[in-house]
Amino acid sequence: MKKTGAEKRVSPRNETRILIIGAGGLGSAAIACLAQSGISVLGVADGDTVDITNLHRQIIHVSTDQGRLKVDSAEKYLLEHGFKGTIEKYPFRLEPDNIIGIIKKYHVIIDASDTFRSKFLINDACVLAGIPFVHAGIVRFEGQMMSVIPKRSSCLRCLFESPPPPETAVTCREAGVLGPAVGMLGAMQVVEALKILDGTGTPMINKTMTMDIRNFRFCEIPVCRDASCPVCGDNPRITNLVENNYPSLKIPRENGCP
Amino acid sequence: MPLSELQLQRYARQLALKEFTCEKQEHLLSSRVAILGSGLSAELCTLYLAASGIGILLLVSDKKHSADMASRAKALNPDIEIKISTGIPSSRDYIIDFTQNIGPGDCEKIAAKVHGGTPYILALISGRFSIVKKMHSDDACPSCVLASSGKKIPELHVRDEPGIAGPAAAAMAIGELAGYSIAPREALIIDASAGNYNLLKIEPSDNCKICGLFKKTG
Numbered sequence: 001m002k003k004t005g006a007e008k009r010v011s012p013r014n015e016t017r018i019l020i021i022g023a024g025g026l027g028s029a030a031i032a033c034l035a036q037s038g039i040s041v042l043g044v045a046d047g048d049t050v051d052i053t054n055l056h057r058q059i060i061h062v063s064t065d066q067g068r069l070k071v072d073s074a075e076k077y078l079l080e081h082g083f084k085g086t087i088e089k090y091p092f093r094l095e096p097d098n099i100i101g102i103i104k105k106y107h108v109i110i111d112a113s114d115t116f117r118s119k120f121l122i123n124d125a126c127v128l129a130g131i132p133f134v135h136a137g138i139v140r141f142e143g144q145m146m147s148v149i150p151k152r153s154s155c156l157r158c159l160f161e162s163p164p165p166p167e168t169a170v171t172c173r174e175a176g177v178l179g180p181a182v183g184m185l186g187a188m189q190v191v192e193a194l195k196i197l198d199g200t201g202t203p204m205i206n207k208t209m210t211m212d213i214r215n216f217r218f219c220e221i222p223v224c225r226d227a228s229c230p231v232c233g234d235n236p237r238i239t240n241l242v243e244n245n246y247p248s249l250k251i252p253r254e255n256g257c258p
Numbered sequence: 259m260p261l262s263e264l265q266l267q268r269y270a271r272q273l274a275l276k277e278f279t280c281e282k283q284e285h286l287l288s289s290r291v292a293i294l295g296s297g298l299s300a301e302l303c304t305l306y307l308a309a310s311g312i313g314i315l316l317l318v319s320d321k322k323h324s325a326d327m328a329s330r331a332k333a334l335n336p337d338i339e340i341k342i343s344t345g346i347p348s349s350r351d352y353i354i355d356f357t358q359n360i361g362p363g364d365c366e367k368i369a370a371k372v373h374g375g376t377p378y379i380l381a382l383i384s385g386r387f388s389i390v391k392k393m394h395s396d397d398a399c400p401s402c403v404l405a406s407s408g409k410k411i412p413e414l415h416v417r418d419e420p421g422i423a424g425p426a427a428a429a430m431a432i433g434e435l436a437g438y439s440i441a442p443r444e445a446l447i448i449d450a451s452a453g454n455y456n457l458l459k460i461e462p463s464d465n466c467k468i469c470g471l472f473k474k475t476g
Contacts, residue, residue, distance in 0.1 A: 029302070032301075033298065052267045053270045055268055056268060056272050057271065057306075058309075061334075062330075063334065140275060172271055172274070173271070173274070175274060176273070176276075176278070178432070179272065179309050179428075180303075180310070180428040180432065184429065187421040187422040188450065191420045191422070191451075195453075201386070202452050204453045213426075213429050215442065216430075216442050216446050216457055218455040218456065
């Protein structure tokens with residue numbers, strides 16, 4: 001029987017596996033958007049617990065979840081919203097020694113992490129493992145997003161070779177963040193992930209999109225693959241994941257950033 | 259009423275924005291926003307408004323959806339009050355409309371809402387295509403907005419609704435209610451499939467019978 005357009009769109013998702021790294025601000029929006037999307041396996045990785053300062057933007061957690069692991073709270077949200085697939089929880093921080101083994105189980109990764117260290121680690125792991133991922137980051141009203149399809153597109157290190165110096169890194173704890181701005185970006189990441197999975201639409205590769213939600217200005221900046229990129233370049237320096245490539249930025253951590 | 263210690267913690271990341279102050283947060287806590295319609299975007303909009311501390315949310319949708327949303331929003335933020343209504347409440351500071359059945363009759367209703375003086379945001383969603391537009395009294399009507407965007411609303415594929423319009427509308431409303439930004443006069447056109455996010459200025463069409471209604475009531 002000839003399939004209709006809708007069936008064609010739906011069927012690939014029956015075997016799809018998406019991993020969301022981070023169940024904070026971006027991850028909350030992504031989880032909320034994926035709850036009824038028909039994907040078969042949703043992985044959620046986060047080692048943090050819910051804190052009251054999370055609740056102005058992390059909409060999948062509720063007040064009574066305070067102190068609870070975010071992956072457990074995310075699972076509760078998904079089940080309450082009729083998610084029919086399998087939920088795989090990773091209640092710990094992904095590190096150089098465990099990330100590859102985990103991401104290899106998935107078709108697309110959504111980077112909803114909250115530190116530069118994690119973002120560069122996810123980039124390198126995905127490029128090395130050949131797994132597409134959708135990067136995003138946000139502070140205050142300003143965010144950015146790009147999709148990376150290894151061997152087909154530029155990567156985060158083509159844009160920024162390394163994380164910024166700790167003294168210049170601004171966090172939402174210091175500078176604040178608007179909840180719905182995080183929500184928009186998380187929802188946009190889901191669309192990107194589904195486009196990559198479904199093979200439909202135009203994924204945001206080889207460019208990064210920046211947005212300022214105060215005035216709803218969006219801007220696309222081309223990002224060409226850099227032949228000297230340390231991870232996806234012609235002679236890469238990073239060929240495996242070692243701790244030294246991911247120094248902690250020594251920013252005081254608390255449960256709070258998106 | 260001054261913010262409690264618990265509220266200062268709950269809204270800490272919002273209050274850390276230099277555009278926000280305790281007074282603005284208190285103003286949000288006394289604001290009333292009506293949310294019309296259901297669907298993923300309406301749900302996300304409700305949750306972000308609740309989380310941000312909009313004091314009273316008025317949900318106008320079918321009873322079951324409203325009851326589910328009310329319970330979720332209240333669990334997220336016990337500070338706020340949720341009211342369920344079958345019609346648009348007369349007492350409100352802002353209206354956000356996610357109902358998708360835009361026809362001439364609906365445009366007439368929208369004209370009445372716009373001219374009722376309450377700030378009004380219209381969100382139209384079809385598949386991965388969304389429009390979020392703050393409507394003004396001298397504005398193009400939704401019909402002109404759709405015609406200008408070059409797209410007609412096709413059959414809704416709710417399963418593929420990206421949900422982006424929900425937080426976008428919430429951000430517009432919060433910006434205006436907190437007084438740190440004014441919603442753009444242009445329409446926010448989201449073509450998520452193509453990865454296009456643009457503000458588009460839309461002029462009322464001279465030939466449009468519905469815009470004529472706007473002008474008449476203006």
